[in-house]
Amino acid sequence: MTNHNSPIGVFDSGIGGLTVLKEIRTLMPNENVVYFGDTARVPYGSKSKDTVMRYVRQIIRFLKTKEVKAIVIACNTASAYALFESALDEDIPVIGVIDAGVKTACNVTKNKRIGIIGTDGAIQSGVHAKMINRIDSQISVFGKACPLFVPFAEEGLFDTKLTDGVVEHYLSYFKPLDIDTLILGCTHYPLLINAIRRYLGDNINYVNPAYETACQLRELLLDSNMLCDADNTSVCEFFVSDCAKKMISFADMILGGENNKITALNIENY
Amino acid sequence: MTNHNSPIGVFDSGIGGLTVLKEIRTLMPNENVVYFGDTARVPYGSKSKDTVMRYVRQIIRFLKTKEVKAIVIACNTASAYALFESALDEDIPVIGVIDAGVKTACNVTKNKRIGIIGTDGAIQSGVHAKMINRIDSQISVFGKACPLFVPFAEEGLFDTKLTDGVVEHYLSYFKPLDIDTLILGCTHYPLLINAIRRYLGDNINYVNPAYETACQLRELLLDSNMLCDADNTSVCEFFVSDCAKKMISFADMILGGENNKITALNIENY
Numbered sequence: 001m002t003n004h005n006s007p008i009g010v011f012d013s014g015i016g017g018l019t020v021l022k023e024i025r026t027l028m029p030n031e032n033v034v035y036f037g038d039t040a041r042v043p044y045g046s047k048s049k050d051t052v053m054r055y056v057r058q059i060i061r062f063l064k065t066k067e068v069k070a071i072v073i074a075c076n077t078a079s080a081y082a083l084f085e086s087a088l089d090e091d092i093p094v095i096g097v098i099d100a101g102v103k104t105a106c107n108v109t110k111n112k113r114i115g116i117i118g119t120d121g122a123i124q125s126g127v128h129a130k131m132i133n134r135i136d137s138q139i140s141v142f143g144k145a146c147p148l149f150v151p152f153a154e155e156g157l158f159d160t161k162l163t164d165g166v167v168e169h170y171l172s173y174f175k176p177l178d179i180d181t182l183i184l185g186c187t188h189y190p191l192l193i194n195a196i197r198r199y200l201g202d203n204i205n206y207v208n209p210a211y212e213t214a215c216q217l218r219e220l221l222l223d224s225n226m227l228c229d230a231d232n233t234s235v236c237e238f239f240v241s242d243c244a245k246k247m248i249s250f251a252d253m254i255l256g257g258e259n260n261k262i263t264a265l266n267i268e269n270y
Numbered sequence: 271m272t273n274h275n276s277p278i279g280v281f282d283s284g285i286g287g288l289t290v291l292k293e294i295r296t297l298m299p300n301e302n303v304v305y306f307g308d309t310a311r312v313p314y315g316s317k318s319k320d321t322v323m324r325y326v327r328q329i330i331r332f333l334k335t336k337e338v339k340a341i342v343i344a345c346n347t348a349s350a351y352a353l354f355e356s357a358l359d360e361d362i363p364v365i366g367v368i369d370a371g372v373k374t375a376c377n378v379t380k381n382k383r384i385g386i387i388g389t390d391g392a393i394q395s396g397v398h399a400k401m402i403n404r405i406d407s408q409i410s411v412f413g414k415a416c417p418l419f420v421p422f423a424e425e426g427l428f429d430t431k432l433t434d435g436v437v438e439h440y441l442s443y444f445k446p447l448d449i450d451t452l453i454l455g456c457t458h459y460p461l462l463i464n465a466i467r468r469y470l471g472d473n474i475n476y477v478n479p480a481y482e483t484a485c486q487l488r489e490l491l492l493d494s495n496m497l498c499d500a501d502n503t504s505v506c507e508f509f510v511s512d513c514a515k516k517m518i519s520f521a522d523m524i525l526g527g528e529n530n531k532i533t534a535l536n537i538e539n540y
Contacts, residue, residue, distance in 0.1 A: 243318055
């Protein structure tokens with residue numbers, strides 16, 4: 001049975017979702033959290049809806065064994081597939097990283113021209129455009145898949161000459177389109193923000209869904225009286241489906257070298 | 271029960287192994303083949319030995335349901351983990367893509383200085399160096415992981431200015447090392463050969479293990495009287511764990527647009 005001191009479940013295809021976790025911990029430092037990264041099957045962005053949905057259901061079954069009070073799908077691809085068509089029917093709140101970013105983008109755009117960058121899966125799903133046009137059908141939406149951004153971020157190539165090259169390769173698409181807002185539609189992409197900003201300029205609103213999602217989660221818990229006790233000492237547990245060294249060092253980098261304890265498990269058993 | 275007309279099983283983490291399949295079909299056009307690509311869990315190169323070995327065992331169980339007479343692990347990472355330490359004990363021959371390439375490299379090097387490029391997993395395993403030094407302990411071996419080469423190849427960026435940049439990023443390591451031989455230790459890498467050759471020059475022997483492995487397989491079948499009948503009409507079956515569009519178009523590109531029939535299955539059930 002869950003109660004207000006039960007943990008929040010957060011998961012991602014890998015470790016990109018740690019950027020979302022970081023925003024949640026900054027905003028709600030007392031909350032207990034269980035994080036799961038599907039590092040054995042990362043990435044999701046190039047995989048089909050059926051496969052990603054099977055993985056999502058396994059992970060939700062696992063998180064429920066930890067009696068979580070709410071779940072954040074901290075992965076744009078999985079959010080795109082799982083949430084837009086109400087493919088999930090759970091007895092606890094499940095939120096994704098798309099909804100909050102889309103709302104913010106609709107609020108800040110002046111010229112009603114919004115760009116989205118993301119994985120193949122997220123962009124092909126068309127979910128951002130559909131959600132934006134539900135809010136305001138006058139907004140033009142331009143999506144561009146940037147499959148190399150995740151491997152670049154995982155190689156630590158955040159801000160190099162090579163990064164400038166790959167940013168130009170994908171983002172030249174936006175140059176003639178006169179967008180004033182860009183949604184960073186993949187949890188890894190904020191890591192490349194310097195190179196992206198250098199190429200597209202400072203006159204664009206860059207929307208980071210990780211931050212917006214943490215705000216949305218806080219509001220949801222507040223509204224349902226499910227925030228933890230103010231004197232709770234936060235416990236964070238980390239689980240992965242594969243404990244490769246590279247993943248652990250990436251986690252330590254994002255979470256600030258706290259020497260985080262990470263447990264590996266076989267997610268196929270759930 | 272298998273016999274000489276039973277199919278050859280070939281598998282890879284994804285579709286890179288199709289380059290090996292292509293060499294097998296060129297050399298032995300009458301053989302029946304069952305190919306499995308683990309597209310739901312690709313890539314293996316960044317994952318741990320335990321996880322990759324669990325996947326390898328599932329795939330071998332699946333291929334055995336197809337009554338294959340021999341298995342080719344057409345993936346350097348899986349070959350590195352599965353074969354060097356005899357982690358497999360099967361009643362049919364199982365060969366990898368490392369052995370044959372290593373032997374060729376040892377034969378062609380004049381100055382006894384060999385370079386290897388591959389995934390994180392393959393390079394960190396040190397398997398190439400160990401196998402080379404078993405053959406000739408005087409040979410110096412220099413390994414370099416090139417994690418971005420696979421995503422570049424899967425993006426179709428075989429021979430662009432951006433490819434030149436990423437090639438220089440990794441291969442500048444070899445410039446002062448005076449190697450005369452380079453093993454392309456990942457099935458995707460031959461697709462980038464133009465950019466690699468342009469950067470390192472024509473005075474290096476480039477060893478493509480896909481071709482060498484097909485030759486080794488033919489010899490093995492010949493020696494054990496297991497080549498198929500000379501008038502056999504080849505049947506090739508393709509299976510994947512995820513049927514994403516991108517994967518299918520990549521397969522058609524490598525296999526020559528034959529509109530190949532590909533069946534998806536849940537490999538976690540094996």
